[in-house]
Amino acid sequence: MRIQRRNFISLLSGAAAWPLASLAQQQAMPVIGLLHPGSAEANASFLSEFRNGLGATGYVEGRNVAIEYRWAHGDNSRLVELATDLARRQVAVIVTPIGTATVLAAKAATTTIPIVFSAGTDPVKAGIVASLSRPGGNITGVNYMAVELGAKRVSLLHDLAPHASHLALLVNPANPIAAESEIKDAEAAAASIGRQIDVFKASTNSEIETAFAALVQNRADALLVGADPLFLDRRVPLVTLATRHLLPALYFQRHFVEVGGLISYGASNLVRYREIGIYAGRILKGEKPADMPVAQPTRFELVINLPTARATGIVVPSGLLAQADEVIE
Numbered sequence: 389m390r391i392q393r394r395n396f397i398s399l400l401s402g403a404a405a406w407p408l409a410s411l412a413q414q415q416a417m418p419v420i421g422l423l424h425p426g427s428a429e430a431n432a433s434f435l436s437e438f439r440n441g442l443g444a445t446g447y448v449e450g451r452n453v454a455i456e457y458r459w460a461h462g463d464n465s466r467l468v469e470l471a472t473d474l475a476r477r478q479v480a481v482i483v484t485p486i487g488t489a490t491v492l493a494a495k496a497a498t499t500t501i502p503i504v505f506s507a508g509t510d511p512v513k514a515g516i517v518a519s520l521s522r523p524g525g526n527i528t529g530v531n532y533m534a535v536e537l538g539a540k541r542v543s544l545l546h547d548l549a550p551h552a553s554h555l556a557l558l559v560n561p562a563n564p565i566a567a568e569s570e571i572k573d574a575e576a577a578a579a580s581i582g583r584q585i586d587v588f589k590a591s592t593n594s595e596i597e598t599a600f601a602a603l604v605q606n607r608a609d610a611l612l613v614g615a616d617p618l619f620l621d622r623r624v625p626l627v628t629l630a631t632r633h634l635l636p637a638l639y640f641q642r643h644f645v646e647v648g649g650l651i652s653y654g655a656s657n658l659v660r661y662r663e664i665g666i667y668a669g670r671i672l673k674g675e676k677p678a679d680m681p682v683a684q685p686t687r688f689e690l691v692i693n694l695p696t697a698r699a700t701g702i703v704v705p706s707g708l709l710a711q712a713d714e715v716i717e
Contacts, residue, residue: 418672421474421482425460425490426621434661441665462618464562467493481668487617489563502677503527504667506660508534508615509566520682528677530663532655534615534640538570542577545610547708549636552609555585559614562591570614600629615640634700642691650696655685689713
């Protein structure tokens with residue numbers, strides 16, 4: 389079959405345009421830079437909720453939005469370098485799903501690229517935003533109040549182990565703003581009920597094991613695990629150590645209880661990941677971070693794992709069980 393010269397040239401021109409059209413479509417796709425202090429493996433369920441939040445605003449990864457992931461794998465010293473790399477790439481939005489140190493690294497890297505954060509420390513006191521209602525600048529997000537609930541967790545730990553006179557608090561010194569705030573609140577709360585609380589610090593796996601050895605040697609009666617992304621990433625070894633030493637331990641997220649931890653109290657992690665996904669999508673649609681109020685949690689959940697209590701010989705008081713939002717049987 390013969391093809392006329394004019395038609396043949398038109399066919400070639402169309403074929404040549406296909407890759408160009410595809411390239412233009414890829415270049416037009418906005419890119420979100422996601423900066424995380426932990427690892428992808430430990431945060432799969434959370435990232436799924438983040439994508440659900442994006443989906444609620446019409447964005448689907450790989451279809452009309454791309455995501456560049458940067459993982460610090462528990463090493464906060466890498467956060468500034470990773471944030472700077474995302475800023476250099478001129479992504480459309482930088483998202484920091486967890487950690488005060490993470491959002492401060494992103495803030496230091498850019499004053500122009502919009503940033504959506506999620507942090508457990510009061511973002512005004514931490515210098516992240518000017519106010520909750522009008523954040524100002526290029527940044528907004530979600531305050532899930534993890535650190536601010538430290539005093540409440542000390543009270544719950546006292547309810548769990550009323551005869552415990554010697555309490556322990558585990559914090560991450562590589563996240564100093566959150567750690568210092570939590571230490572201050574926990575010490576004040578412990579003093580108000582006539583209890584002593586000793587602070588143990590860890591920022592690596594080996595340091596976590598060393599801290600547990602020290603607090604056991606110190607004869608700690610109960611443990612409060614500080615609200616830090618590192619500990620959420622290391623929730624399985626932390627729960628294993630607490631169970632091995634028969635130590636009543638209270639955590640800041642239900643995800644610890646889901647892997648065998650005894651008790652937790654805090655705002656929903658999944659909800660806030662979805663919220664920051666929605667915020668990122670709204671910014672991609674043209675909203676300004678300066679005009680988007682910082683979201684606050686509206687619900688906190690107390691979760692108790694009874695099989696763990698029985699396995700460790702810990703009797704959970706009936707009054708505490710009555711307060712629980714969920715009891716794992």
